[in-house]
Amino acid sequence: MAGLLPQVTFSILFALSLKPRHGYELMQQIEHDSNGRIKLGPGALYGTIKQLVNDNLIEEMPFADDSKRRKYYRLTKKGWDRLSAELKYFEQTVKLARQRKFLGQAGARI
Amino acid sequence: MKYLKTRFPIYAALLRLYPKSYQKQYNQQILQTLADMLDNSSSNTERKLIWGRTIIDAPLSIIKQQVVYAGDIMTNETPHFVKTTSIFSALLLLPFFIFITFDGLSSHSLYNSWFWHPPVIASWLVFMPAAALLLSLGTFWRWSQQRRRQNQTSFVKTIFQWQYNWPMLAVAVLSAGIIALAFGHDSVHCVVHNPVREIRNWQTTWTCIKQG
Incomplete structure (x- = not known):
């Protein structure tokens, strides 16, 4: 299995798992999903988008919005696989944390 | 694109420091996203925060893309x-x-x-x-x-x-x-x-x- 995705990369893939989005929508969704902890600037956002397109994890949609000013992005098959592998890892980690009584039980530390 | 360039002339000029191929693909999107951010902000303070974030983000992102571009050239084009x-x-x-x-x-x-x-x-x-x-x-x-x-x-x-x-x-x-x-x-x-x-x-x- 490949190494874990960087936080911003994961957040973009996760935000695109609901529906295709353009840049601003992506920013809003990421901010919402992270409870306001991840606030991206346009430069950082498109730098990561470029990397994800190069890695074939997301792709540009063949259509833009009505004014053709905004491009939409969606997950590719490879992107879905990568995201689900990442989520499985998180699921296992949370499961372990519960077993070790770090999480989600009476008397848990977190 | 022209409208956005005249709306943010200094920022648009700054974006010209990205590698050419990156500019061609993403400059319009970056300008459009900034315009969306500002248009959807509700107060002056929020707009100032957006500009603050964008001004810090731009040089870092430009340096990163230039380094990535130089790396690509080193890998693919350098004899x-x-x-x-x-x-x-x-x-x-x-x-x-x-x-x-x-x-x-x-x-x-x-x-x-x-x-x-x-x-x-x-x-x-x-x-x-x-x-x-x-x-x-x-x-x-x-x-x-x-x-x-x-x-x-x-x-x-x-x-x-x-x-x-x-x-x-x-x-x-x-x-x-x-x-x-x-x-x-x-x-x-x-x-x-x-x-x-x-x-x-x-x-x-x-x-x-x-x-x-």
């Missing part, structure tokens, strides 16, 4: 002879850094050793950096000419393409710096058997020697 000579000329500078660092860390223990005496000192302090300088400048010249012929562009333009030239330029600047340091360093006169300082300050050195 073998440029890579080889850049590495070889960089290796010629290695003794200088090793000896200076070791001497500095060991309370000048090399000062009276054969490393600091001619002809050894002259080789690592002058001749090897000079060879590295010539080699890197020669490679720089050859590859610039090659690119000029391939792309039908001007020689001046190829000189300023730092993403292509940085390995040779880095070695050339370092080598020139070492040589300048060697010949310009005059804090210690009368260091017997140090040819560089003796040449540079020959009168002082000669007086020192005469005085014993």
Whole structure:
């Protein structure tokens, strides 16, 4: 299995798992999903988008919005696989944390 | 795009510092996203925060993309002879850094050793950096000419393409710096058997020697 995705990369893939989005929508969704902890600037956002397109994890949609000013992005098959592998890892980690009584039980530390 | 460029002229000018291919693909999207952010903000404070974030984000992102671009060029476009000579000329500078660092860390223990005496000192302090300088400048010249012929562009333009030239330029600047340091360093006169300082300050050195 490949190494874990960087936080911003994961957040973009996760935000695109609901529906295709353009840049601003992506920013809003990421901010919402992270409870306001991840606030991206346009430069950082498109730098990561470029990397994800190069890695074939997301792709540009063949259509833009009505004014053709905004491009939409969606997950590719490879992107879905990568995201689900990442989520499985998180699921296992949370499961372990519960077993070790770090999480989600009476008397848990977190 | 034109409307966005006139709306954010300074930011649009800043975006021109991205690599050309990146600009073509993403500059419009970046400007549009910034416009969306500002249009959907509800207060002046929020707008100021957005601008603050964008101003910090832009230079970092530009540097990152330029480095990525230079890396891509190094991997995909740089010919073998440029890579080889850049590495070889960089290796010629290695003794200088090793000896200076070791001497500095060991309370000048090399000062009276054969490393600091001619002809050894002259080789690592002058001749090897000079060879590295010539080699890197020669490679720089050859590859610039090659690119000029391939792309039908001007020689001046190829000189300023730092993403292509940085390995040779880095070695050339370092080598020139070492040589300048060697010949310009005059804090210690009368260091017997140090040819560089003796040449540079020959009168002082000669007086020192005469005085014993």
